[in-house]
Amino acid sequence: MKRPHPFRFEKRQSKRGPVYYVIYDFDPAHPKSTGVLVNVNDKNDKWAPAGYDDVVAWAYASLEKIQIHSDISFGEFARDFFDPEKCTWTRRQLIRLRRSGRKPFGADYLPAHNARLKNYLLPRWRAVPLNMITVKGIDEWLVELDSIKYGIPLAPASLDKILVAMRKIMEEAEYQGYIKENAAAKVKLFGGEGKSRLPFTMQEIRILFPEDVDKAVRHWQSLSWYAYFLLQWTCGLRPGEAGAFMLSDWIKEHHGAVIRRSIENRTLNIKGLKTDKKGITVKPVVFSDKLESVLTLLEYQEHAQNQLLFTVNGGPIKAETANKHFKASAKRAGIETGERTQYCLRHTFYTEALKRMPEKEVEKMAGHKALRKEYDHRKGIDFLKAAQPLRGIINDLNKEES
Template sequence: MEQLRLKLNGKNNVLYMGEDGKWKSTGKKTKEEAIQWFYEQKEKDEVTFKLFADNMFIDNSVGSYRYLQEQTGRHSHESWWYEQDKLLHRYLIPQFGKTPIYKMTTRQIQAWYLSFKGVSKKELSAEAKKKIINCLSTVMQHAVYMGLIDKNPCKDVIRIKCNNKGRKVFSEEELKKMFPANDIDLINVWGNLMWATYFMIMVDTGWRPGEIAALTKEGFFESYNGIYTTKSVNSFDKKIQDTIKTTEGGYAYRIGIVSDRTAKLIKRLITQRGEGLLFTTFDNRILCSTLIRQKFREKMERIGIDVTGRPPYALRTTFMTRVANKYQREQVEELMGHKQWRACYDKRTPEEVIKKVSEYRKVCSQ
């Protein structure tokens, strides 16, 4: 049997698919009870990794792992489930599928973790391996919950250290090429008013791409040159969601102060667009991450700026690095939407840090 398959027969009987392909009664009234009963009836060697995990990230029937997570408000984005299922079937089931789950040990997993490569036989980054081992740990932890094993063997696996160095910032010279002083030249670089305004907001505020893409005219406060949102674009679902990325670990809103020039561009765009989103495709679809990255890459190649390792998100890193030289830590965190310092965004040189501290001390001593 490759996976557990259940269905309700009326209101009070749950059936399971037997190895002979026929539906049989579990004698249980709910799927949650039936899942527990099913594994209790199997011999240990029959409960393989594939049998247990195969539909773990797509089955949301009552009592399933996904059902429990969704009922408790965890992993609410469809993209997370899609990514886990992809990792499960690309890396984990091919390796561990036939192994009885109780026989999977820390040493076995450790040896595989250090040696396995990508599907194209290329070396994977520490960050990529981290996602895969975390997916495996999620499966094994659920096996603990289901009573199939006593301990998650992934917990004692020695992990490869991930060095999150952040993204390389854009220099002042590059920014001048990207955002020339003349509006005609600016629009020529980006192709039209909408894209010019979009990326001007990004460099002025450090907002994430999806947050800018969800902006409406109601979020523009002209008297302050301010913008505000509590929404963002979910590129996986291609929908506007009522949360921003840091809602759980940061502020539930984003604020930004734009330059006078960007404010004028926003006002022009509002006049063109009217109601609804300020940033959409020509046929009124929302801007998703793939299109934004593609447009950014095309425009930068056209003006001769290397964007290797520097997606649009690198403008956020550039923003924090610049404002960290002007404002106090609390102000920077507020603008970034963080409640604690994110060192990976701070790319100031030692000289810039010292200069800022020196200037601040002078102000305090006056």
């Protein structure tokens, strides 16, 4: 029998019942749903379902769309992608978020992705047809990509953000039928896909930061390194914020500090907090007795009050250098860090503080506007323990019922 069409049909189950899928001869691996429910009188004619001329018409219309747009360039498709006034993807996501009751994109989300599009994606891919973009091409481009601002290789986290922006664009191109598959989705993230910054256990923390200062110095190799990491664990500071700390920041009568500065890791310049653009320009942190005793010892060593307390070779500490020292020190203490880094000390602080303090207070000390779920590693048992004061209320409710 001669094929009447360059496609065939297949019945597949959906939530609404069985529907027709069209399978094109040139792309048999990617059936497309027509959205049309199966006719109960259909005699299993896979070439043209009985009484369903509209299904055949849909298949041809979809085929025409694929052929018309097969050579559309990345630049033509992505030009205004992250503009909520012009891009259907952005509008659709905003509607989804509103209807689900979730918060819309953060203030920086769309502008940041738009900057990645303008600065990195369009200069390379503007004239390339969407269907000519390959996994190999994307991967080879990313590994050689330099910062447009500094002219040096981009950090893995920055490369991942650029790749995520490209994935979203290519995902929408696939959704609209411009390409058969999203090549960007097959490129591996540089920072490790799905890795979470797991906290340390309190047993590990006690080993890393013992009460015996001499023992701690043996782990960390110096009192300064001990204090640097202790600031991150007991105050939840980011590495750059700890690196910008000066003894003059210590407000002794209030047992803490108001943090206003951080070290920009790439340039090692002193700047404001990472959250300055979000309106959080200062963060109050309370010091533990242990931290204050260590800072007092550093004062006795005659460290300058208005200079960086923590330096390497006379300059600010780079995050990569600190991470190497952190892992080596943890190993000396007998702690296996695995994929955990110094930043996990901040996650540990956040998680343990939430077990003991009101969320709003933890948010202030962490420098966040709202509770960040990815920082919260509490388990079910932690929430159950926190709920114990409610037991009296539960008992009273039961008495009232009886």
